Amino acid sequence: MAEEAVIPVVEEPESSVRKATNIFDKITTSIFSIICFVMSMLLVVIISAATVARYIFEIDLYGYEEWIKIFAFWLYFMGAGYGAFAGTHVSADLVQSYVKEGTLKRFIIFVRTVITLGITLLFTWYGYDFFYFGLRGPLGTGIAIPKSVAWRIPLWTAYISIFLGLLSMSYYFFWDFVRAAKDLFTGGEAK
Numbered sequence: 001m002a003e004e005a006v007i008p009v010v011e012e013p014e015s016s017v018r019k020a021t022n023i024f025d026k027i028t029t030s031i032f033s034i035i036c037f038v039m040s041m042l043l044v045v046i047i048s049a050a051t052v053a054r055y056i057f058e059i060d061l062y063g064y065e066e067w068i069k070i071f072a073f074w075l076y077f078m079g080a081g082y083g084a085f086a087g088t089h090v091s092a093d094l095v096q097s098y099v100k101e102g103t104l105k106r107f108i109i110f111v112r113t114v115i116t117l118g119i120t121l122l123f124t125w126y127g128y129d130f131f132y133f134g135l136r137g138p139l140g141t142g143i144a145i146p147k148s149v150a151w152r153i154p155l156w157t158a159y160i161s162i163f164l165g166l167l168s169m170s171y172y173f174f175w176d177f178v179r180a181a182k183d184l185f186t187g188g189e190a191k
Contacts, residue, residue, distance in 0.1 A: 017086045025085065028168065032082040039075035043068060063150030073158040077165025084172040106184045113177040117170070124170045127163035134159040 020026040046068060050061045083089035095112070099105040134156030137144045146155040 017088055020085075029082060029085055032078045032085070032168075035078040036075055036082065039071045039078070042071050043075065046071070063148070066148040066151050066153055070153065070158040070161075074161040077161045081165045081168030081172070084169040087176075089169075101188070103184075103187075106180070106188055110177075110180040110184045113173065113180040117173045117177045120166060120170045120173050124163070124166040127159075127166040131156060131159040131163040 020029050046061075046064055050064050053059050053061050080089065093112075095105060095108045099108060132140075134146055134154065136142050137146070147153060148155065
């Protein structure tokens with residue numbers, strides 16, 4: 001009688017990335033992911049083409065930097081929105097590592113979320129002003145709309161990514177604030 005091979009069960013490590021649970025988050029994160037993927041691919045293709053053109057064919061691609069800037073803005077700010085959703089945005093969070101569970105830790109996390117939300121809302125307002133400037137021009141009349149030098153691309157096409165990215169960050173940081181407030185005022189029992 002042959003022995004049966006025992007296959008060990010390997011448990012997947014639990015991810016710290018938040019999962020989309022409602023339809024709004026699923027649609028939003030799908031849009032973020034698609035935009036980030038497309039912009040990444042466009043950036044790779046354009047930068048590679050510029051490199052090949054310059055160093056192999058010894059010619060320059062006219063005004064490719066303007067497209068790179070616009071695509072990079074979309075990539076960075078949609079990535080920032082996704083990072084705010086997933087809870088993977090850049091932070092130096094020593095509280096999680098060095099402060100023991102309890103009221104003090106919940107209070108510090110609450111204060112951190114208040115500061116993060118406040119600063120993000122301020123920059124969202126600036127992002128809106130920046131977008132409006134690009135859309136309506138310096139006088140707000142639609143005359144003399146800022147455009148790129150070579151291709152004459154309206155700069156609001158890049159500025160809107162800043163505003164939308166900051167707006168989505170504000171939305172998700174608001175929900176982080178709500179969770180931290182519930183944890184603080186219910187003694188950490190709310191989930």
